[in-house]
Amino acid sequence: MSGMLSASLLIEVSYYVAAFLFIMGLKKMSSPVTAAGGIKWAGLGMVVATAITFLYPDMHNFVLMTAAIFIGGVLAWWTGKRVAMTDMPQMIALYNGMGGGSAAAISAVELLGGRELGPVVTTLAVLGGLIGSVSFSGSIIAFGKLQGLIRKDFRFRGQNILNLVFLAAATAIGVTMIAAGAGNANGVALMFGLALVLGVTMTLPIGGADMPVVISLYNALTGLAVAFDGFVIDNAAMIIAGTVVGSAGTLLTQLMAKAMNRSLANVLFSGFGDTAGATGEVTGSMKAIEANDAAIMMAFAEKVLIVPGYGMAVAQAQHKIWEFCQLLQDRGVTVKFAIHPVAGRMPGHMNVLLAEAGVPYDIIYDEDEINAEFDTTDVALVIGANDVVNPVARSDPSSPIFGMPILNADKARNCIVVKRGQGAGFSGIENALFFLDNTRMLYGDGQAMASALIQSVKEL
Ligand code: NAP
Numbered sequence: 001m002s003g004m005l006s007a008s009l010l011i012e013v014s015y016y017v018a019a020f021l022f023i024m025g026l027k028k029m030s031s032p033v034t035a036a037g038g039i040k041w042a043g044l045g046m047v048v049a050t051a052i053t054f055l056y057p058d059m060h061n062f063v064l065m066t067a068a069i070f071i072g073g074v075l076a077w078w079t080g081k082r083v084a085m086t087d088m089p090q091m092i093a094l095y096n097g098m099g100g101g102s103a104a105a106i107s108a109v110e111l112l113g114g115r116e117l118g119p120v121v122t123t124l125a126v127l128g129g130l131i132g133s134v135s136f137s138g139s140i141i142a143f144g145k146l147q148g149l150i151r152k153d154f155r156f157r158g159q160n161i162l163n164l165v166f167l168a169a170a171t172a173i174g175v176t177m178i179a180a181g182a183g184n185a186n187g188v189a190l191m192f193g194l195a196l197v198l199g200v201t202m203t204l205p206i207g208g209a210d211m212p213v214v215i216s217l218y219n220a221l222t223g224l225a226v227a228f229d230g231f232v233i234d235n236a237a238m239i240i241a242g243t244v245v246g247s248a249g250t251l252l253t254q255l256m257a258k259a260m261n262r263s264l265a266n267v268l269f270s271g272f273g274d275t276a277g278a279t280g281e282v283t284g285s286m287k288a289i290e291a292n293d294a295a296i297m298m299a300f301a302e303k304v305l306i307v308p309g310y311g312m313a314v315a316q317a318q319h320k321i322w323e324f325c326q327l328l329q330d331r332g333v334t335v336k337f338a339i340h341p342v343a344g345r346m347p348g349h350m351n352v353l354l355a356e357a358g359v360p361y362d363i364i365y366d367e368d369e370i371n372a373e374f375d376t377t378d379v380a381l382v383i384g385a386n387d388v389v390n391p392v393a394r395s396d397p398s399s400p401i402f403g404m405p406i407l408n409a410d411k412a413r414n415c416i417v418v419k420r421g422q423g424a425g426f427s428g429i430e431n432a433l434f435f436l437d438n439t440r441m442l443y444g445d446g447q448a449m450a451s452a453l454i455q456s457v458k459e460l
Helices: 002-028 035-055 062-082 085-112 120-146 159-180 185-203 210-233 236-259 265-270 291-301 311-317 318-330 349-357 367-376 447-460
Strands: 303-308 334-339 364-366 379-383 414-419 439-443
Touching: 002 035, 002 236, 035 062, 035 236, 062 085, 062 364, 085 120, 085 185, 085 210, 085 311, 085 349, 085 364, 120 185, 120 210, 120 303, 159 185, 210 236, 210 265, 236 265, 236 367, 291 318, 291 379, 291 414, 291 447, 303 318, 303 367, 311 318, 311 349, 311 447, 318 334, 318 447, 334 349, 334 367, 364 367, 379 447, 414 447
Parallel strands: 303 334, 303 379, 334 364, 379 414, 414 439
Antiparallel strands: none
């Protein structure tokens, strides 16, 4: 008796320890200086939460549990080591889908357990199952889109109404189970089936471009489903971690939507640019520059602001760019990095790359901290960024990106843009910055051009 009591006390305490480690980990992840440590704290929390399940008195499937942990652990380790920074959003989508699926599975097991759950627990299990299933199938479709496995957006008239019908039908079945105070096999199969289909039909019409926002939303939903299931099976770690993930995901979704000046409803219910016919027509021509001339321009400047974007990540040019910046600093040039909140494919994308290259945090600035400085900057070096420096966002109300806060690279005395060709950015519209009199295009791969700039400055 006392042995059982101490085991249940140990389980309870361990879950609070795990929850504490998750929260501390998340707190540490808010700064690039402590982020790597934060991952370890949160990982340790997960180890504690997983290990303690072996102590449950009614737990017997140790071989199955160990095999599942081993397979999951090896797969996660292997994929985590191999994944490129540019592929991180789809990896998050996949992991997030797994979380939603696990939450739905817990709900299903509880609803099918054949025991009287009561209205409150049934409600929570139904909610966890519904939300977890939508998040699971939606995240898998998001993964497919980002990975380029699903290339079409599958839009059709009445799709929002169809989604509403699926949602209403799944909810109605859930309500019948709540009224009965217990689940039943047919109800569970139908409700989960409808919710899984809803995740697919909700996500298929959304363009790949909006997928990072959608993933963040599903992340929030997964957190919510996990928290509901935490109440169902009386697991403190799940309640706390689920709530934390739910609120962090919600904040991130809001941040991304705001940085793109779009409402969440616009992302979910209408394709990007659906409301605007403009493709960003601009006049003038793009003027090319050689690496040598660009290097001279920056080597003799007083202040250079670097604006990195998705192309820097594709080219893996961060190390070379930092080497180039150090050469400029040695010559007395003030160098700063200007980071747009949605530069790249997820928030913090650029910060992680620059941290990896060893760029000191005190020369990396957020958009609102640095934007006023472009007026007094000699050269803005835009490397692989496009939409986040497009001035039509300020000037053309018919543009799909009108109102999106941008970095004012066009206000610098000179602007040099490194990109491979004349291709558009993520939004698919023409960039007026490239056609300005004070802009020069340095055509080529980001890393190759950064190497050429280094070589040219060394030869001065
Ligand atoms: P972007 O608009 O996608 O433009 C990237 C540019 O990089 C392209 O113009 C491309 O031109 C160039 N590029 C590609 N590969 C390159 C290489 N190897 N070397 C040099 N240049 C290369 O990128 P962004 O300015 O970073 O803007 C991010 C976009 O993503 C925004 O529209 C934003 O709304 C969207 N988004 C971001 C998030 C987020 O959380 N970060 C979330 C959702 C959506 P070339 O092909 O000519 O080389």
